[in-house]
Amino acid sequence: MSSDKTESHTAPLRVAIAGLGVVGGEVARQLTHRADAMKAPTVRGFEIVAVSARSRDTDRGFDISNIDWYEDAAALATRDDVDVIVEMIGGHDGVALELVKTSLSRGIHVVTANKALLAHNGTELARLAEESGAALMFEAAIAGGIPAVKALREGLVGNSFSRVSGILNGTCNYILTRMERTGEAFGDVLADAQALGYAEAEPSLDVDGIDAAHKLTLLAAIAFGQTPDFDRVSISGIRDVSAVDFAYAAQLGFRIKLVGVAEPGRMPRMQTCLLPISTQLAKVDGVLNAVSYEGEPVGSIVLTGPGAGAGATASAVLADLIDIANDRIPPTFGRPLAQLSDGSKVENGGDPDTPFYVRLMVVDQPGVLADITSILQVHGISVESMLQQGRAPEDVVALVLTTHEVAVDRMAKALSEMEALSSVQAPPISMPILVGDLEG
Amino acid sequence: MSSDKTESHTAPLRVAIAGLGVVGGEVARQLTHRADAMKAPTVRGFEIVAVSARSRDTDRGFDISNIDWYEDAAALATRDDVDVIVEMIGGHDGVALELVKTSLSRGIHVVTANKALLAHNGTELARLAEESGAALMFEAAIAGGIPAVKALREGLVGNSFSRVSGILNGTCNYILTRMERTGEAFGDVLADAQALGYAEAEPSLDVDGIDAAHKLTLLAAIAFGQTPDFDRVSISGIRDVSAVDFAYAAQLGFRIKLVGVAEPGRMPRMQTCLLPISTQLAKVDGVLNAVSYEGEPVGSIVLTGPGAGAGATASAVLADLIDIANDRIPPTFGRPLAQLSDGSKVENGGDPDTPFYVRLMVVDQPGVLADITSILQVHGISVESMLQQGRAPEDVVALVLTTHEVAVDRMAKALSEMEALSSVQAPPISMPILVGDLEG
Numbered sequence: 109m110s111s112d113k114t115e116s117h118t119a120p121l122r123v124a125i126a127g128l129g130v131v132g133g134e135v136a137r138q139l140t141h142r143a144d145a146m147k148a149p150t151v152r153g154f155e156i157v158a159v160s161a162r163s164r165d166t167d168r169g170f171d172i173s174n175i176d177w178y179e180d181a182a183a184l185a186t187r188d189d190v191d192v193i194v195e196m197i198g199g200h201d202g203v204a205l206e207l208v209k210t211s212l213s214r215g216i217h218v219v220t221a222n223k224a225l226l227a228h229n230g231t232e233l234a235r236l237a238e239e240s241g242a243a244l245m246f247e248a249a250i251a252g253g254i255p256a257v258k259a260l261r262e263g264l265v266g267n268s269f270s271r272v273s274g275i276l277n278g279t280c281n282y283i284l285t286r287m288e289r290t291g292e293a294f295g296d297v298l299a300d301a302q303a304l305g306y307a308e309a310e311p312s313l314d315v316d317g318i319d320a321a322h323k324l325t326l327l328a329a330i331a332f333g334q335t336p337d338f339d340r341v342s343i344s345g346i347r348d349v350s351a352v353d354f355a356y357a358a359q360l361g362f363r364i365k366l367v368g369v370a371e372p373g374r375m376p377r378m379q380t381c382l383l384p385i386s387t388q389l390a391k392v393d394g395v396l397n398a399v400s401y402e403g404e405p406v407g408s409i410v411l412t413g414p415g416a417g418a419g420a421t422a423s424a425v426l427a428d429l430i431d432i433a434n435d436r437i438p439p440t441f442g443r444p445l446a447q448l449s450d451g452s453k454v455e456n457g458g459d460p461d462t463p464f465y466v467r468l469m470v471v472d473q474p475g476v477l478a479d480i481t482s483i484l485q486v487h488g489i490s491v492e493s494m495l496q497q498g499r500a501p502e503d504v505v506a507l508v509l510t511t512h513e514v515a516v517d518r519m520a521k522a523l524s525e526m527e528a529l530s531s532v533q534a535p536p537i538s539m540p541i542l543v544g545d546l547e548g
Numbered sequence: 549m550s551s552d553k554t555e556s557h558t559a560p561l562r563v564a565i566a567g568l569g570v571v572g573g574e575v576a577r578q579l580t581h582r583a584d585a586m587k588a589p590t591v592r593g594f595e596i597v598a599v600s601a602r603s604r605d606t607d608r609g610f611d612i613s614n615i616d617w618y619e620d621a622a623a624l625a626t627r628d629d630v631d632v633i634v635e636m637i638g639g640h641d642g643v644a645l646e647l648v649k650t651s652l653s654r655g656i657h658v659v660t661a662n663k664a665l666l667a668h669n670g671t672e673l674a675r676l677a678e679e680s681g682a683a684l685m686f687e688a689a690i691a692g693g694i695p696a697v698k699a700l701r702e703g704l705v706g707n708s709f710s711r712v713s714g715i716l717n718g719t720c721n722y723i724l725t726r727m728e729r730t731g732e733a734f735g736d737v738l739a740d741a742q743a744l745g746y747a748e749a750e751p752s753l754d755v756d757g758i759d760a761a762h763k764l765t766l767l768a769a770i771a772f773g774q775t776p777d778f779d780r781v782s783i784s785g786i787r788d789v790s791a792v793d794f795a796y797a798a799q800l801g802f803r804i805k806l807v808g809v810a811e812p813g814r815m816p817r818m819q820t821c822l823l824p825i826s827t828q829l830a831k832v833d834g835v836l837n838a839v840s841y842e843g844e845p846v847g848s849i850v851l852t853g854p855g856a857g858a859g860a861t862a863s864a865v866l867a868d869l870i871d872i873a874n875d876r877i878p879p880t881f882g883r884p885l886a887q888l889s890d891g892s893k894v895e896n897g898g899d900p901d902t903p904f905y906v907r908l909m910v911v912d913q914p915g916v917l918a919d920i921t922s923i924l925q926v927h928g929i930s931v932e933s934m935l936q937q938g939r940a941p942e943d944v945v946a947l948v949l950t951t952h953e954v955a956v957d958r959m960a961k962a963l964s965e966m967e968a969l970s971s972v973q974a975p976p977i978s979m980p981i982l983v984g985d986l987e988g
Binding site for chain 1 (some may be wrong): 574582585587588614686694699702703706707820828834836841843844845846850852853859868869871876967987
């Protein structure tokens with residue numbers, strides 16, 4: 109239970125850390141070794157009173173001798189001398205959920221990097237926080253060291269947002285960047301990324317877009333003033349991207365990225381798409397993350413930085429802790445719950461009309477182009493550019509085209525008709541082209 | 549004088565706007581036309597009670613009939629029903645200074661976009677704010693719509709910063725970008741930028757780096773916990789940049805930008821320099837601004853967006869107003885004055901060793917290269933790359949080279965000796981190469 113208010117402004121903020129893995133350990137080291145630096149913006153500073161972890165004896169680079177140790181993280185929330193719990197356990201249920209619920213119910217502030225927990229249980233947890241007056245803060249959950257939450261919730265709070273988009277998973281961006289640079293296949297790059305520690309042994313959370321969709325759910329909640337609802341995000345990952353498409357995209361002036369896009373009145377979508385090379389998001393390479401906020405009156409703002417890693421994530425945790433130490437306790441999703449609309453009932457305007465990139469593997473023979481352009485014409489789809497690589501009479505060649513804006517279902521029908529052509533040798537590859545992001 | 553505390557949490561925040569130019573007018577329109585949107589993050593919302601401007605009759609797109617109007621801005625601070633003054637007059641002395649001093653002395657919060665005012669008088673004004681408990685907020689003063697101040701002061705506050713750098717003047721970045729793309733000379737692009745309204749009729753504040761240096765002064769104060777001291781910034785602008793150098797720089801893998809750099813224990817410097825094309829700052833084109841924050845433990849974060857314009861700047865003003873409405877009143881430079889070191893006494897470690905770009909116009913004859921490399925060798929300067937464009941025996945050609953890191957004064961001596969060579973036909977052009985910024 110948090111101490112009484114008078115004391116809380118002068119005594120150190122009492123911290124318990126649940127989970128001393130890569131990030132939890134770094135937070136503990138920062139609070140310990142940089143204690144003086146932490147006093148500059150808070151005056152009061154911090155004191156770690158308790159931690160929980162699997163093993164007590166691991167050397168984690170900070171003095172644990174005066175800190176109470178627990179094997180069971182849930183026990184941290186039962187103490188009466190803890191002001192804030194740093195939850196670094198992970199997972200959207202189980203111990204993490206129990207710990208956070210108990211803490212918030214008792215008025216203990218919570219700082220977490222757990223996007224899955226909040227994407228699945230955000231509304232319930234925000235309610236507990238609001239009822240007890242505790243903070244529930246999650247800067248570290250989105251885009252690592254980038255102050256993405258604070259920028260949206262406070263720095264740009266005066267705006268009405270028309271779009272929130274981002275490169276929200278460093279593993280995917282690393283894989284795509286490397287496929288583009290080397291022409292390697294997805295599977296080969298993934299295997300190497302796993303060997304290098306950039307990808308998990310079980311990569312599904314990353315490469316299937318789920319982790320990034322958790323983050324997008326939370327950004328959409330803050331930007332559009334709605335409760336988070338992970339079930340209403342359309343999700344696809346990067347497993348189906350072929351290395352050849354990067355080269356074709358580049359020739360046409362685009363790069364391929366996994367981008368999360370949320371717009372008011374539409375289902376947020378996590379999708380592999382083409383970005384014009386002149387946009388800021390297109391220039392974000394490797395393990396970097398970026399968020400792009402578009403609103404009125406600001407225009408577009410892009411924030412870029414490390415999306416993961418001990419130091420970057422710890423920086424975000426420290427910012428939340430310092431806000432709490434300074435009594436800056438924001439509503440969980442930027443507004444009181446009563447002012448949030450119900451995320452599960454947000455109008456679904458469907459996917460917006462969008463330009464498309466299409467690659468067809470066709471037999472190089474007379475009449476193919478006429479067949480394809482005829483299908484496009486029937487569906488009222490106009491071609492922006494077309495590209496055929498080389499000539500190989502009677503052999504299979506790639507035919508690449510980009511379209512002007514078209515309804516997604518109309519494009520799907522046209523693609524299905526193209527696939528039925530005898531000259532088309534494989535299912536057409538198609539990706540939306542995301543336009544309108546910050547250029548320059 | 550601000551209202552009593554009980555009232556202040558429920559009644560609208562009472563705003564007076566001094567100056568209804570491009571930005572002041574936009575702030576008034578936003579507060580008027582988007583009043584409901586402003587209540588979402590504040591509950592209480594805003595009420596414009598008074599404005600000052602030269603002419604009352606100009607149609608500025610909002611209803612002025614219920615708002616008290618003054619010709620003299622200073623009169624706004626004498627009212628007893630104003631909670632916050634939005635200062636949009638400009639200038640580092642005169643009316644703006646008087647208005648802000650009076651307001652802060654009386655406990656009236658101030659929100660301003662006036663970087664000159666704060667770069668010159670920041671310490672004095674922060675003291676007045678601290679004594680009365682008023683907020684002095686200036687998100688709009690730096691990089692327009694980018695939440696650069698909040699990111700540094702709060703979002704990344706847990707870090708010890710090793711460098712703060714940025715593209716802080718959109719006019720300069722526009723001119724340099726266009727010189728690079730078209731090969732036009734500085735003077736021609738400036739004239740055109742003036743015609744387009746991107747540059748002022750009197751361009752010195754922009755193109756001589758002064759405006760950007762004002763902003764850099766404030767960023768350094770927050771990042772390094774020191775009082776702002778504009779007199780201790782080394783400033784150069786972009787007048788001397790030649791269009792030819794962009795092409796040479798590009799061949800060597802660099803772009804040319806006006807970048808402000810502040811590092812602990814060194815004089816902040818505003819300089820035209822080369823950036824590796826792989827860095828995020830190098831990718832910021834046209835009128836966009838960007839800030840790059842490098843610290844421990846976060847690593848590097850880059851924020852990009854519109855650095856000027858009515859909407860972008862108004863967005864920053866709204867964020868400050870909403871913070872004030874929510875009683876989030878930070879110390880002016882992020883920490884109480886007692887915790888800031890004296891910016892006028894910061895140790896001056898001199899310019900750091902840096903790689904250089906050098907262009908020499910030499911007579912294409914035997915022995916020239918030997919003379920130049922001999923001078924470099926004498927001064928212990930090692931060459932990273934060298935480039936000679938074409939051949940023109942006995943005629944003048946450009947000889948371009950980049951060096952490894954070298955002390956600035958040693959490089960200056962070498963350049964002076966090169967200039968004295970009979971084969972060198974014009975003063976050598978040299979620019980530092982800024983390394984270490986966020987790549988990817």
